[in-house]
Amino acid sequence: MTSEDVLAVFKEAGALLEGHFILSSGRRSPVFLQKALVFSRPDLSEKLCKALAEKLTASFGKIDVVAGPAVGGIIPGYELARHLGARAIFAERVDGQLQFRRGFSIAAGERVLIAEDIVTTGLSFRETVEALAKLPGEVVGGACIIDRSGGRADVGCKLISLAQVNFPDYAPDDLPPELQKLEAIKPGSRGLA
Ligand SMILES: O=P(O)(O)OC[C@H]1O[C@H](OP(=O)(O)OP(=O)(O)O)[C@H](O)[C@@H]1O
Ligand SMILES: O=C(O)c1cc(=O)[nH]c(=O)[nH]1
Ligand SMILES: [Mg+2]
Structure with missing residues (x-):
């Protein structure tokens, strides 16, 4: 799939939003990819993750x-695991820090892939x-559906994305006039009680 094909899937799900958004990093953007609407469609989730899994097998074996970070990484992590013949676990925030809870474990020598929905910073x-x-196992690399950084984000390991895009984002004290006029909304879960 090309990046245009992937954005077409987001459009089909009504997930390509325009307005004034507060991103997980605190940066602001006029564009938001509401992946939850895509992942509410098993047919679309399967299509995206099957295509990504093919790229991953070629790169990582x-x-x-x-392993995906909640909330956004849970469904693509599970669906990727299904196509890769792996098991899926997720990390969730406890007092702001990601932890693997719920009895999830990784054995020494297991090959681990990190799965995300969207990468921005x-x-x-x-x-x-x-x-x-903090756990056994070897992180061999990472995957995401859409890399909003256009490939520039440093994620700490090799990252394979299904699509790369270059949507603008801004520091909160450096907003363009068109964003200053709009009320900002924060769709993600970071910082929620
Ligand atoms: O590359 P970054 O700058 O970290 O931004 C991307 C992250 O932001 C979103 O998560 P968010 O914390 O908004 O919560 P969510 O997973 O519940 O959507 C998304 O799911 C990624 O995890
Ligand atoms: O950076 C983010 O928080 C972010 C951007 C985006 O387009 N979609 C999303 O779910 N999170
Ligand atoms: Mg997230």
Whole structure:
């Protein structure tokens, strides 16, 4: 699939939003990819993750465990694991820090792939790398559906994306006039109680 094909899937799901959004990193953007609307469609989730899994097998070989950060990484992590013949686990925030709970474990020597929905600054991805450093297993690389950084984000390991885009984002104190006029909304879960 090309990046245009992937954006067409987001459009089909009504997930390509325009307005004034507060991103997970605190940066602001006039564009938001509401992946939850895509992942609410099993047919679309399967199509995207099957195509991504094919790229991953070519780059990383066998994967034993797919690990995604909640909330956004859970469904693509599970669906990728299904196509890769791996198992899926997720990390969730406890007092702001990502932890693997719920009895999830990784055995020594297992090959681990980090799965994300969207990468913007790479912050959430790097936090997942840190959480995995406390567990056995070898992180062989990472995957995301859409890399909003156009390939520039440093995620702390090799990242394979299904699509790369270059949507603008801004520091909150450096907004263009058209964003200053719009009320900002924060769709993601970071920082929620
Ligand atoms: O590369 P970054 O700058 O970290 O941005 C991308 C992250 O932002 C979103 O998560 P968010 O924390 O908004 O919560 P969600 O997973 O519940 O959507 C998304 O799911 C990624 O995890
Ligand atoms: O950077 C983010 O927080 C982010 C951007 C985006 O387009 N979609 C999303 O779910 N998160
Ligand atoms: Mg997330």
